[in-house]
Amino acid sequence: MLIIPQNSPMNADLAHRLAQLRAQIAQAAQSAGRSEDSVTPVAVCKGQSLAAVQTLAHLGVEHFGESYLQEALPRIQQLAGAELTWHFIGRLQANKTRPVATHFSWVHALDRARIAERLNEQRSPLVPPLNVCLQVKLADDPAKGGCAADEVGELVALVHKLPRLRLRGLMCMLPTGLEAAAQSAHFQALQRLQQQLNAGGAQLDTLSMGMSDDFPLAIAGGATLVRIGTALFGPRS
Numbered sequence: 703m704l705i706i707p708q709n710s711p712m713n714a715d716l717a718h719r720l721a722q723l724r725a726q727i728a729q730a731a732q733s734a735g736r737s738e739d740s741v742t743p744v745a746v747c748k749g750q751s752l753a754a755v756q757t758l759a760h761l762g763v764e765h766f767g768e769s770y771l772q773e774a775l776p777r778i779q780q781l782a783g784a785e786l787t788w789h790f791i792g793r794l795q796a797n798k799t800r801p802v803a804t805h806f807s808w809v810h811a812l813d814r815a816r817i818a819e820r821l822n823e824q825r826s827p828l829v830p831p832l833n834v835c836l837q838v839k840l841a842d843d844p845a846k847g848g849c850a851a852d853e854v855g856e857l858v859a860l861v862h863k864l865p866r867l868r869l870r871g872l873m874c875m876l877p878t879g880l881e882a883a884a885q886s887a888h889f890q891a892l893q894r895l896q897q898q899l900n901a902g903g904a905q906l907d908t909l910s911m912g913m914s915d916d917f918p919l920a921i922a923g924g925a926t927l928v929r930i931g932t933a934l935f936g937p938r939s
């Protein structure tokens with residue numbers, strides 16, 4: 703582990719933002735009639751320094767999200783002693799599934815059968831199954847991945863048959879530039895989809911939705927994992 707100066711200005715900023723985030727999560731959960739520990743923040747590290755990630759780990763953050771493998775792998779290695787939980791939240795390419803299956807505990811953006819099958823084959827039997835969320839495309843946005851809402855049922859059935867994957871829930875990325883009412887409508891649509899799938903026996907306990915700008919609305923819509931980058935770390939480099 704790196705030794706970092708305990709009282710650096712960076713640490714004070716991170717501590718302040720973390721306290722603020724926790725208070726906002728608690729507030730949003732309470733307003734929605736939910737317990738605050740039903741929502742877990744995943745600290746999104748892309749474009750951030752190793753020292754900042756390490757400071758948050760020291761401050762008690764356990765869940766970290768990575769979008770790019772080449773940035774993530776050295777960081778995961780350097781922080782291996784810290785018992786952190788790593789989430790791969792980026793788009794998955796078929797030729798990059800092995801390091802994800804090897805070094806991560808969660809995958810959030812699974813959206814097709816071929817990737818699911820590869821992750822299942824590549825996940826070691828010596829570690830717990832890989833937790834996965836299926837990314838759902840709620841609006842037509844060519845910039846974002848995800849499977850169509852009416853195809854999710856098929857993917858759920860497939861993933862349930864893969865023993866090295868543990869299907870946990872659904873994930874969405876909203877198109878940019880939506881107003882609050884439209885953001886809420888998307889979050890509620892993902893929650894309804896989860897409820898429909900659960901009524902059919904899917905047993906999904908996770909909704910990965912909400913980022914720095916919209917996480918209170920996502921929590922109102924039932925988010926259990928919120929993926930927070932800039933609101934926690936500050937601007938990305």
Ligand SMILES: *Cc1c(COP(=O)(O)O)cnc(C)c1O
Pocket residue numbers: 746748769791792875913914915929930931932933
């Ligand atoms: C970058 C990113 C986030 C975090 O974005 P912020 O707006 O900085 O909170 C969340 N989810 C995914 C998939 C991302 O790529």
